[in-house]
Amino acid sequence: MTEKKEPLKWLYASIAKYFLPLLLGAVVMNVIFSTYYDFFVRPVTAGFIAYECALFWFFEKIKKRKILRFFVYTGLGLVVLTISGWLISSGWRDSGVSFIDWFYVNSQEVGSVFYYNIFLFVGLGFFLISILYYFTVYRFRIFGVMLVTMFPFVIYGKRAQNISTLSLTFMMTVFLAMMLHQKVMADDYTNKKGRRLLMNRSYVIGISLFVTFVGAVTMMLPKQQYQSQLEANRGIFKYYLNSNTTDYDDLNDVSSPRFGANSTGEILFKARSQHSISSVYLRRQSFDVFRADQWVLRDEYNTWYGARDNVDNAVNSPAYIHELMYNMAKTGRYKDLGLTEDLFGSEYKNLTPITLTGPSYSPSYIPAPLMTDVDSITDNNYNKGYRTVHGEVYFERGNSTRYGGLSVNFDYLQEGNAEYSYVNRLGFTRESFEKILTRGVYYGDITPEDYSQVIRVYDRYTDKGGITKPIADLAEDIARGCKTDFDKCEAIVDYFIDNDYIYDLDYIPDDESIDYFLFESKTGVCTSYATSMVLMARSLGIPARYVEGFAAYERNDDDEIVVRDSHAHAFVEAYIAGAGWVTFDPTVPDYKDRASEGNGNNAANAIRTFMDYFSKIALFLGVVFVLVFVIFLDRIIEFFFRIRMKFRRTTQDKTLALYKRIVRLLEISSDKDKHIRGMTPQEILQLSISREAEVSRAVSLFEQVCFGGYKPAEVEFEAAYSCYKQSWKALAGKNKKRSAKAAV
Structure with missing residues (x-):
């Protein structure tokens, strides 16, 4: 009878000793996994519990060997460190995303990196498990446990994310339980060793009430708008020689994820102009190939400062194409092909000056409209040296010294009524446009290089990747009856509005495919709308590219256009024969209203604020209830x-x-x-x-x-x-x- 009870007694003792430390480690890492892993958070957490148990068992085995345990643990730590280094370097080579970017920046900006996810589990997990074991089993210090508990707050704060109320409540509850667990373990240690007890019941109750009260008051106080240098410059932990860069600095090889964006409303920069500007699309970069539900750069052109410099230069700028076509029309040699002087008017004539300023925004590019006059750029923080590639304006590395902040002035041509009216008058197809260009080369009105650049646009931006038969059929239905490429693009833009598509930042679908968005959910954000239009335009033979940048439309009391991270926007540029690249925004107009709600003082915002405070009060009451329950x-x-x-x-x-x-x-x-x-x-x-x-x-x-x-x-x-x-x-x-x- 005694032999049967001994294993059970050992099991009870083990649970009493290890359960809460293991549970706290699992809860903390689950909160961390939730911000880095898109899927499989629960299975990964379950695997981490097994990892914890294995390491706790191993640490217990070497615990009694006072000299040997140091060398064994050091050796194991070096092995984990080596594996971690290999994972980090492999992640950098595989994704091109630095570990600091991935670790501290919102995942929606840099994407998911498999190697870094493994490091998080193996390397960071080993570090936290070691701390937990040392301060809960080997030594009994609540401060060490508090360090582990604070780790998720550091990560979420740096990444401008919020820990869910449920996760926060559970983590705090387990932490408070750990405080009592530490007391019990310390009591047992004191009784066995005959030492004076340093942490008594009054201490536990007092510190618990103090931490709970101060934390609750802090949560309920309204957040001030002041920013520290750490908050203002998210790239503060980056290390670049002679530079002051931010996480928004670099251009990417892949587009942003289409779902789950989490903006903070942080003001990146401001724009001011002497002319009246209601809104403007500021380009960041464009992408040309759609693979695995994400936009990427074509492999042979994935270097911003290498081969890509010679592709799609200024010849395909709308202003350049307009001037080229006008000069050809004046010769009278192209009337039979439909190119006559009466097509032209006052379009592409008036330059609009604009000034961009941002003290902590230090990009390697200028967020600028499509038709920016590069020669007009003046910049106090950069030496002269800018170039336009694919419409993106960036500085030339060899000729520039970079300083903190953005402060530039330049001119650009607005896409207004006159410009869209001109594009609408053009009735050229790809075939007729090529005939005009071929004849132009023959007569010497254009160069062979210009001709090849235009033709290359059709070869590059009509890639059929990602276009399914339902998408192609839908595009055909939408374009039926349209006479010009411009009419077809306008019809695609109108399709989303006319068919009650919904803009919803919080929506995450069960299926992230474009087919599901177009035919099932009809709900998404700008990335889905822009991607859908590019694919449908390409299926109709119209060159189109996916562009990421900012939709600038919010004005402050000083009549400046304020550009926030929440104004990041995806839109479309379609190549219209005879006109060049033209901007289209297929996203339903609701997105501007939604962004304004997030920044204004309206009823909806007040309700959200009330619910936010109510949830914090509920959390406080829940913690107090748990604390009182434990005490009594x-x-x-x-x-x-x-x-x-x-x-x-x-x-x-x-x-x-x-x-x-x-x-x-x-x-x-x-x-x-x-x-x-x-x-x-x-x-x-x-x-x-x-x-x-x-x-x-x-x-x-x-x-x-x-x-x-x-x-x-x-x-x-x-x-x-x-x-x-x-x-x-x-x-x-x-x-x-x-x-x-x-x-x-």
């Missing part, structure tokens, strides 16, 4: 014991239950090496007397009932029960300190 746990258990006593039918059952309760209280409050349950009733009585507890009547009744079959009268039991009620605190060790003082 013994009283709560006693309360339910007395309720159950009322439902016992016979005085014999009540007597046995009362004696069992007395033994249980003595067992909880006594040293673990005392076998209370193995004591005789008289030994139990003597131990109770030493606690100044009067339970002699209850013990006497128990002996009579248990050994003599006696049936006590109700009055006898009530007398014994009354004495117990006055003595239960003494049995539980509550009067130990008071008794000690009285003895002195």
Whole structure:
């Protein structure tokens, strides 16, 4: 019988010793996994629990070997460090995204990197497990546990994300439970070693109440708009020689993820112009190939400062194409092909000056409209040297010295009514446009290089990747009856509005394919709308490219256009024969209203603010409830014991239950090496007397009932029960300190 109980006893002891540390580690890492892993968070967390158990078992095995354990742990740490270094370097080679960018920047900006995810599990997991083991099993220091608990807050704060209320509540609850766990372990350690206890009950209750109260007050206070240097410059941990860069600095080889964006409303820069500007599309970069539901740069042109410099230069700028076509029309040699002077008017004539300023925004490109006059750029923070490639304006590395902040002035041609009217008048197809260009080369009106650049646009930007038959069929239906390429593009833009598509930043679909967006959910953000239009335009033979940048339209009290990170936008540029690249925005107009709601003081924002504060208050009350429950746990258990006593039918059952309760209280409050349950009733009585507890009547009744079959009268039991009620605190060790003082 004894042999069967020993394994069970060992199991109970192991659970009591390791359960809460393992649970806290799992909760903390689950919160961290939730911000880095798009899927499989629960399976990964389950795997991490197994990882924790394995390392805890290993640490326990080497714990008793005082000299050897140092070398073994150091060796294991070096192995993990080596693996971590290999994972980080492999992630950099595979994705081109630095680990600092991936670790600190919102995942929607840099994407997911498999190698970094593995490092998070193996390397960071090993580090946190080691800290947890040391401060919860080997040493008992609540400060070390607090460091582990604070780690998710550092990550979420740097990445401008919010920990969910449920995760935060659970993590804080487990942390508070760990505080009590540390006390129990410290008590046991003190009793075995004969040392003075440093952390008592009053300390635990006091520090718990203080932390809870201060944390709750901090959560409920309104957030001020002041920013530290760390908040203002998210790239503060980046290390570049002679530069002050930010996370928005570099152009990417892949587009942003289409779902789950999490902007902060942070102001990146401001724009001011002497001319009236209602809104403007500021380009960041374009992409040409759609692979695996994401836009990428074509492999042979994936270097911004290499081969890509010679591709699609200024010849395909709308202003350049317009001037070229106008000069050809004046010769009169192309009338039979439809190129006549009456097609032209006052379009592409008026330059609009604009100034961009941002003290902490230091890009390697200028967020600028499509038709920017590069020669007009003046910049106090950069040496002269800019180039336009694919419409992106960036500085030439060899001729520039970079400083912090953005402060540039330049001119650009607006795409207004006159420009769109001109494009709409053109009725050229690809075939007729090529005939005009071929004849132009023959007569010397254009160069062979210009001709090849235009033709290359059709070869490059009509890639059929990602175009399914349903998408192609839909494009054909939309374009039916349209005479020109411009009409077809306009029809695609109108299709989303006319068919009640929805703009929703918070929507994450079960299926991220474009087919699902177009035919099932009809709900998404700008990335889905722009991608859909590019694919449909290409299926119709119209060159189109996916562009990421900013939609600038919000004005402040100083009549400046304010550009926030929440104004990041994806739109489309389609190549119209005879006109060049033309901007289209297929996203339903709701997105401007939604962004304004997030930054304005309206009813919806007030409701969201109220709900936010309500959730924080609810969290505070929940934590207080848990804390009070833990503090008064013994009283709560006693309360339910007395309720159950009322439902016992016979005085014999009540007597046995009362004696069992007395033994249980003595067992909880006594040293673990005392076998209370193995004591005789008289030994139990003597131990109770030493606690100044009067339970002699209850013990006497128990002996009579248990050994003599006696049936006590109700009055006898009530007398014994009354004495117990006055003595239960003494049995539980509550009067130990008071008794000690009285003895002195």
